[in-house]
Amino acid sequence: MAAETRTETKLHGGRLVAKRLKAHGVSKLFTLSGGHLFSIYDGCREEGIDIVDVRHESAAAFAAEGWAKVTREPGVAALTAGPGVTNGMSALGSAQQNGSPVVVLGGRAPAMRWGQGSLQEVDHVPFVAPLTKSARTPGSTAEIPGLVDDALVTAMQAPTGPTFVDFPLDYVFMELESEPPSDARLPDPLDAPAAEGVEAAIALLRGAKRPVIMAGTGLYWGRAETALRELIAELRIPVFMNGQARGCVPADDELAFSRARGTALKGADVALVVGVPMDFRLGFGGAFGEDAKIVVIDGARPERTPPRTPDVTLYGGIAATLRALGGGGALDTRAWVQELRGVEAERREGERADFGDDRAPLHPMRLYHDLQQVIDRDAIIIGDGGDFVSFAGRVIDSYEPGCWLDPGPFGCLGSGPGYALAAKLARPDKQVVLLLGDGAFGFSGMEFDTLARHGVNVVGVMGNNGIWALEKHPMEFLYGYSVAAELRPETPYHEVVRALGGHGELVRSPGELKPALARAFESGLPALVNVLTDPAVIYPRRANLA
Known part of the structure; x- marks a missing residue:
């Protein structure tokens, strides 16, 4: 009975975190289990915030960005101390360059032992700060709610972007008698017009x-x-x-x-x-x-x-x-x-030859032509790859906001499964199609296990050409040779997805594609349609690196 009374009258730091998240409408916390985060998990469980766990912290942080991109609400990830936070750095860089309102909550070694060599003791703030709008550490349990408020509000203020707060292990387990009052509110982006000009x-x-x-x-x-x-x-x-x-x-x-x-x-x-x-x-x-x-x-x-x-x-x-x-x-x-309409029509007409290309392995443009015929108008399309996704960017049309997600100018491969996880959780009634290069799959392919465990039926479509094409072709043009640009031809990535609990198929010729796509959508499972594409096809690059 005494324990029940204590729970009712006192709030530990993790519960304080969760109460502020809930107050601002946060319903999902993306994470990978870590002991530094246990009190936050306990708080989220008590406050009814879903804990969505992944296989790599990078995917958790990308999922938070994916949630933000689809919903225009703050996406929140919790990463354990040390390597948990460093594993999320690329996603923070992506969110910064995309202006995505992401809040990363970090575990942190206890303040009372700071400098004595606790497990995963590292000061995250100095190296996270350049990638975020704010990066802070509370100096006591009482400071926790205010810093969570500030992180959420700052992330949503124009220009939107990522923020970071880490929580010393001792402070986040300590208790307060009650939650401090707060009048913090997320800003409204529909503000006054420009004052000048x-x-x-x-x-x-x-x-x-x-x-x-x-x-x-x-x-x-x-x-x-x-x-x-x-x-x-x-x-x-x-x-x-x-x-x-x-x-x-x-x-x-x-x-x-x-x-x-x-x-x-x-x-x-x-x-x-x-x-x-x-x-x-x-x-x-x-x-x-x-x-x-x-x-x-x-x-x-x-x-x-x-x-x-x-x-x-x-x-x-x-x-x-x-x-x-x-x-x-x-x-x-x-x-x-x-x-302009004449130019547009002429160029669309010029694509028809590639759309009807019957080669095997497939031309990527043929793949996208057939894909567009089987996806819904409001399907959410997610790109994670180099040349394969570059082709998609040229020809896949979008009809509603929040239905196209790609890595953006940071160009980080491996973002796709995290984006897809969040997109399907946020919009369960929509088709979510993940376009993957075979190279990109190597970064976060194990997240198909995450999709399977959470019952998220994303359909992945892979362009498998066995090379790093955006590097191989330009390098051969410049030097007459390429290095570090080969992957194993025809790797059966679809079998990996099957082993992880999903649906997988291999496509070698154009006639096999539409039936395979139909079965993938009908499977109700996370799926990968592994399409062999022609490595000789060169993406017509129009922008250089700098």
Whole structure:
């Protein structure tokens, strides 16, 4: 009876963590079991937060990012001290460059023994801090709730991004009489428009003959897709999307384009760059014509200096800023839109030859053509690979926000299974399709065990060409040879998935593909369709490393 009374009147540090997570709507904690985290697990169990365990801490942190990408809520991972935290570093780097609101909770050696050589004793904060918006350690049990609040709020503030808190073992097991009061609330991204520059941007738009919008991940985090659709419909501006913005305007909208991007960006006289940095994906600003007027719209001023100075900058609530640019009626863009639609149609027509390619092993474009015919319009597509996923990025169309997940500019392989786990848990009624290179499978293929244990029926589709193609082909072009670019041909990865409790099939020829995909979706299990693809097919690279 005494023990029951103590539980009712006192809260240990792990319970305090869980209560703050629950207060902010967190329903899933992604983790790999570690003794430093036991009190947090106990707290989550008491507060009704699901504990989702994986096979490698990297997958836990990527799952937290996947949850954030699909839901636009904070994704939370708990990583044990020392190697648990260091195993999550790549996912933190990914979240930083994607602007993903991820909170990583770390275990930590006890403060009372600090410096004496406790198990896994290392100060995480100095090496985590460069990858996060904030990285902190409580100095007492009483500080725990406030730091959890701060981590969640900071992660969601524009610009969104990852945060970190680690908890000394002694503090997180100690108790308080009650939870300290808190009025912390997650910020609303639908904020006021930019304070300066709106009139200048409107003046540029009203004088434009060939305007274009290039929208990226920041637009998605700003929940600005409705405002974007309203603006392009009113002003008749063609739009291109990359990163998490894919699907924010449906691919079949009359003003949505993808294949004509080079023509549009080079030919535009005014370009609205919305929530996307001018990094290597936009040629460091060189993707736009020299005479183009550039208007940058984002939720906050970037830390990096843009390689090309914009003509106008609008920093504020993205949705509100886009709405402030409307009014005045449609621009006369008919000839411009018609020109771009002609380029788009020509390039889509040019893909048909590859779509009908009957070679065996398969051309990746044939694989994606057949895949698009069997997936739902709102399927969540996850890319984890090099050349194989690069082909997908060119031709897979998205129609709803949050339905395209790839590693982003950090380019970290192994992110896919964690993303897929979180996506299916967040959206159980949607198809979740994981596109895997055979190289990427080696990073986190054991997470198919995680998918099987949690009953998550993700369908993986592998392009298995037996090489590191994005390295092999350019190296051979540069040097006439390649090294460290070979994998074992025709490795039966599908048999690994079967052994882990999933469904697996091998596809050698085009005629086998659709039936294998159908069986994978019907299996109700995590599945891998291992498709042998032609290693001689070279992805037409348009961006370099720097």
